[in-house]
Amino acid sequence: MFQFRDIERVPRRERADGPEACRRKGGDVEQYELVVIGSGPAGRRAAVQAAKLGKSVLVVEGRKRVGGVSVHTGTIPSKTLRETVLNLSGWRERGFYGRSYRVKQHIAAEDLGTRLDMTLQHEVDVLEHQFQRNGVRTMCGFARFIDPHHIQVTEPDASELVVRGERFVIAVGTQPFRPDYIPFDDKAIIDSDTVIEAPCVPRSMAVIGAGVIGIEYATIFSALDVAVTLIEPRDTFLDFVDREIIAEFTHQLRDRGVAIRLGSKVTSIEKDKSGRVVTTLEDGRIIRTEMLLFAAGRMGATGSLGLENCGLAVDNRGRLTVDPKTFQTEVPHIYAAGDVIGFPSLASTSMEQGRIAACHAFDLPMPPAPQYFPYGIYAVPEISTVGMSEEEVKAKKIPYECGIARFRETSRGHIMGLDTGLMKMIFSIKTRRLLGVHILGEGATELIHIGQAVLNLKGGIDYFIENTFNYPTLAEAYKIAALDAWNRMPRQD
Numbered sequence: 001m002f003q004f005r006d007i008e009r010v011p012r013r014e015r016a017d018g019p020e021a022c023r024r025k026g027g028d029v030e031q032y033e034l035v036v037i038g039s040g041p042a043g044r045r046a047a048v049q050a051a052k053l054g055k056s057v058l059v060v061e062g063r064k065r066v067g068g069v070s071v072h073t074g075t076i077p078s079k080t081l082r083e084t085v086l087n088l089s090g091w092r093e094r095g096f097y098g099r100s101y102r103v104k105q106h107i108a109a110e111d112l113g114t115r116l117d118m119t120l121q122h123e124v125d126v127l128e129h130q131f132q133r134n135g136v137r138t139m140c141g142f143a144r145f146i147d148p149h150h151i152q153v154t155e156p157d158a159s160e161l162v163v164r165g166e167r168f169v170i171a172v173g174t175q176p177f178r179p180d181y182i183p184f185d186d187k188a189i190i191d192s193d194t195v196i197e198a199p200c201v202p203r204s205m206a207v208i209g210a211g212v213i214g215i216e217y218a219t220i221f222s223a224l225d226v227a228v229t230l231i232e233p234r235d236t237f238l239d240f241v242d243r244e245i246i247a248e249f250t251h252q253l254r255d256r257g258v259a260i261r262l263g264s265k266v267t268s269i270e271k272d273k274s275g276r277v278v279t280t281l282e283d284g285r286i287i288r289t290e291m292l293l294f295a296a297g298r299m300g301a302t303g304s305l306g307l308e309n310c311g312l313a314v315d316n317r318g319r320l321t322v323d324p325k326t327f328q329t330e331v332p333h334i335y336a337a338g339d340v341i342g343f344p345s346l347a348s349t350s351m352e353q354g355r356i357a358a359c360h361a362f363d364l365p366m367p368p369a370p371q372y373f374p375y376g377i378y379a380v381p382e383i384s385t386v387g388m389s390e391e392e393v394k395a396k397k398i399p400y401e402c403g404i405a406r407f408r409e410t411s412r413g414h415i416m417g418l419d420t421g422l423m424k425m426i427f428s429i430k431t432r433r434l435l436g437v438h439i440l441g442e443g444a445t446e447l448i449h450i451g452q453a454v455l456n457l458k459g460g461i462d463y464f465i466e467n468t469f470n471y472p473t474l475a476e477a478y479k480i481a482a483l484d485a486w487n488r489m490p491r492q493d
């Protein structure tokens with residue numbers, strides 16, 4: 001759909017600090033103080049941080065261009081696609097002009113691809129420049145450990161060279177889990193990497209897996225008026241999000257026609273004679289769609305890293321175990337960061353992990369990480385959350401009170417034509433401190449940072465009551481929700 005591979009075909013710029021800096025196998029071996037494997041958010045941050053500390057750094061990247069899953073198939077493509085869909089479909093204006101309103105009547109795959117190509121090209125340029133500016137050397141090829149201090153790099157033309165690293169950061173990320181029983185063809189049956197190359201916008205789509213990625217794509221395609229069926233074997237989804245937010249979100253999805261099939265496993269997936277994908281569920285239901293997106297899990301991309309040669313082993317999902325404070329593996333000079341170490345598997349957290357790993361590797365003391373980081377789920381509508389959910393607060397037996405604001409209560413919400421959107425805040429009754437913020441609706445992933453700041457600075461309800469907010473803004477919802485909670489909280493004399 002989005003011809004993103006074209007970008008990968010663009011010849012790499014000649015770099016003075018490129019592969020020629022290393023010697024071919026058999027010759028002298030080039031040495032680096034840090035070798036980073038993978039150029040996604042974790043690898044990039046580790047490399048730049050070490051370079052800023054004056055270290056010699058090499059980044060080895062298997063793809064033809066730097067950026068990792070984040071830039072090429074994950075975060076940036078899915079967010080660009082989302083933005084394009086919302087703009088071309090006129091989604092944000094439908095509150096005013098009705099559900100049939102569209103900026104562009106017929107939205108085709110090419111319409112979605114153009115913006116994606118431009119965005120990705122820009123992202124890659126920024127990254128390449130960042131590496132050049134900081135003197136980080138990059139090399140295109142797949143790395144494999146041959147012993148704890150040496151990797152062999154296989155370049156695209158199959159030539160091989162050996163590099164020695166004093167220290168390593170493994171930041172190889174993940175790849176989609178592709179079960180054998182699913183006949184992937186990357187056209188009608190796709191995964192979370194190939195979805196951005198899908199040849200057309202289908203009329204109907206089944207999405208298997210109601211995790212963050214599945215939910216994001218299901219709702220993006222639904223905003224294009226594709227008939228989406230979301231299938232999840234468990235009875236619940238997005239369990240780390242406050243249940244009240246998920247109840248509201250589920251209601252909105254059902255209201256706009258997304259079929260949600262929870263609690264039933266998929267027993268078979270096949271194509272019928274007309275090329276439609278037939279998905280059969282354990283409870284006997286059959287779902288026929290033009291396209292199927294399998295988005296149920298990803299595996300650490302460690303299969304061909306030769307970890308056995310450096311004394312490391314992975315779990316059953318290909319992930320490495322590290323010290324959660326330093327990101328050191330069991331082999332002290334080898335660090336791992338990003339999705340390859342598992343939860344929370346976000347670009348945002350991966351960057352921090354990479355930075356901390358590099359600092360620890362070169363003895364730069366790091367302050368402890370703040371207690372709370374936000375989650376952003378770029379569904380349509382957005383969900384964002386920081387701190388404890390109501391369920392967690394209850395489980396910890398903390399006396400609490402909640403406040404709710406609806407975006408339609410704010411003047412900005414009115415102006416924007418928002419008839420949905422919700423902010424929920426949770427406060428401790430005893431200390432009056434903020435415990436959690438949960439937002440569903442337009443701008444949620446931006447708005448959440450106000451809550452994050454107050455939470456990590458250990459602020460309380462009075463901050464929101466006493467401070468003046470810009471008007472008209474959606475951020476006013478903070479004041480409204482805080483006042484809502486304050487009305488129910490015991491008075492302080």
Ligand SMILES: Cc1cc2nc3c(=O)[nH]c(=O)nc-3n(C[C@H](O)[C@H](O)[C@H](O)COP(=O)(O)OP(=O)(O)OC[C@H]3O[C@@H](n4cnc5c(N)ncnc54)[C@H](O)[C@@H]3O)c2cc1C
Pocket residue numbers: 037038039040041042043044060061062063067068069070071073074075076078079141142143144171172173174192213301304305337338339340345346347348349350376378
């Ligand atoms: C569809 C989708 C949407 C997402 N949306 C968001 C979001 O909105 N916000 C967010 O924070 N996160 C999001 N994520 C998660 C985010 O993309 C990841 O957390 C992030 O990319 C992980 O970064 P990383 O550095 O661990 O590795 P990656 O970005 O996965 O990069 C790893 C790199 O290592 C390379 N590599 C692998 N093996 C080797 C080898 N042997 N030799 C050399 N190179 C190798 C790979 O080619 C790859 O380029 C999304 C993910 C997906 C799939």
